[in-house]
Amino acid sequence: MVKLDSRKLKTTDKSINFARNDFPILQTQMNGQPLAFLDTAASAQKPACVIEAMNDIYKNNYSNIHRGLYNISQKLTEEYETARAKIARFVGAASEKEIIFTRNATESLNLIAQSWGRKYLKKGDEIIISGMEHHANIVPWQLLQDQIGIIIKTIPVLEDGTLDLEALPNMLSTRTRLVSAVHISNGFGTINNINKITEITKEFNPKIKVCIDGSQGIVHTPVHMQNLGTDFYVFTGHKLYGPTGIGVLYGRYDILETMPPYQGGGDMIERVSLEEGTTYKEPPYRFEAGTPAIVEVIGLGKAIDYVQTIGIPAIQNHERKLLEYGTEKLRAINGLKLYGPENPDQKAGIFSFTMDCAHHSDIGMILDQCGVAIRTGHHCCMPLMHRFSIDGTARASLGLYSNADDINQLAEGLQKVRKLFA
Ligand SMILES: Cc1ncc(COP(=O)(O)O)c(C=O)c1O
Known part of the structure; x- marks a missing residue:
């Protein structure tokens, strides 16, 4: 493993340390200490350009979109649709028509389950998920299980925190309709081989649909x-x-x-008649009922511009160095157990750990006093925790703005936990 120290990381990653100044909250303190924000897997901090772009719309350019004939509405409609096209390019979609705006990943998965699932699945049909899914990729399918009677199978998680993809071919059957798996686990940081999952599935039967929960994946890998x-x-x-x-x-x-509409209302219809019923627009509009999150869509577009100025490969490289640095630091702490793969090629910037001397909630509370923000608990991955016979972990997660000082502050805080509880 590469040996790194805090000074070396700073000098080799000037652009990343410059990026840190783009995040106003990272210049603040928590409990009288510099804020070491290590909870990006739960939600990332926002660069000033995103905050300002959104403020600017509310101050100078706000209106509803799509239906206004006046100047600011038309301008905002254009910005909104430009953001859609930008997101389509960012993810390598064939067209912007393949990008549907929802409230969050959870709603996206519920949309697939309730629109595609209710149309195409019948009692006894099988879907395959994995044992390391976020609840957002479990519960929507369990709702369908209750509503229709589908069968849910689960790809097992191996002891090293990776998926047992060798098991997948034998799990596929003539009743399988969908395989839905997480790209990068928010629980342990495992990077799943989604190319292999897709290949195995499509080779077995190209008609089986593959759905990937990219909530963490899109942040850390192209x-x-x-x-x-x-x-x-x-x-x-x-x-x-x-x-x-x-x-x-x-x-x-x-x-x-x-696919049929997920919700009904304004903006998703072609024609509504009380006598003859309603006809719907083409996708993506068919799935975007009501006034959308206009300012948020444009804000997301700005965030993508921002990320692209640094570049996902550069972010990946930076996080990889920090992952190796942090792993070494945490391994040096007595009684600390890290979960997830040891091979950094299989892991994104997430440190999920337990300590023999303290419960994860105690760890979180002590770290808070040290200015270190981490998350504790099951991380909405109860089945994964159950698999390892734990009720949760302490989880420190990296973002593009993280640096070695954050890790050092975390390690010092954990030494304090040891002193207090061991
Ligand atoms: C892997 C994964 N999937 C889904 C979600 C759900 O995201 P949201 O709550 O924004 O819908 C999260 C959030 O933690 C996640 O990490």
């Missing part, structure tokens, strides 16, 4: 839908340095075209 060959890919804006309240569902257009 993605390209046309190269990947997945049918659906979902993510949430607030983890990608954008605002809350905006999520994305990428869907292959020929599939979206056949």
Whole structure:
């Protein structure tokens, strides 16, 4: 493993340390200490350019979109649709018509389950998820299980925190209709081989749909839908340095075209008649009922511009160095157990750990006093925690703005935990 120290990271990653100044909140303190924000997997901080762009709309350019004939409404409509096209390019979609705006990844998955699932699945049909899914990629399918009687199978998680993909071919059957798996686990940081998942599935039967929960994946690795060959890919804006309240569902257009609306209301219709019923717009508008999150969509577009000025590969490289640095630091703490793969090629910037001397809630509270923000608990991955017979972990997660000082502050805080509890 590469040896790194805090000074070396700073000097080799000037652009990243410069980027840190773009985030106003990172210049503040928490409990009288510099804020070491290590909870990006839960939600990322926002760069000033995103905050300012959104403020600017509310101050100078706000109106509803799509239906206004006046100047500011038309301008904002154009900005909104430009953001859609930008997101389509960012994820390598074939067209902007494949990008549906939702509230978050959770809503994107519920949309697939309730629109595609209710149309295409019958009692006894099988879907396959994995044992490391976020609840957002479990519960929507369990709702369908209750509503229709589908069967849910689960790809097992191995002891090293990776998926047992060798098991997948034997789990596929003539009843399998969908495989839905997480790209990067928010629980342990495991990077799943989604190309392999897609390949195995499509080789068995190209008609089986593949859905990827990219909520963490899109933040840490480049993605390209046309190269990947997945049918659906979902993510949430607030983890990608954008605002809350905006999520994305990428869907292959020929599939979206056949799916019924998820919700009904304004903006998604062609014609409404009390006598003859209603006809619906084409995707993506068919799935965007009501006034959308206009300012948030444009804010997400700005966040993507921002991320692209640094570049996902540069972010990946920076986070990789920090992951190796942090792993070494945490391994040096007595009684600390790290979960997830040891191989940094298989892991994104997430340190999920327990300590033999203290419960994860105690760890979180002590770290708070040290200015270190981490998350504790099951991370909405109860089945994953259950698999490892734990009720939760302490989780420190990296973002593009993280640096070695954050890690050092975390390690010092953990030494304090040891002193207090051991
Ligand atoms: C892997 C993964 N999937 C889904 C979600 C749900 O995201 P949201 O709450 O924004 O819908 C999260 C959020 O933590 C996540 O990490």
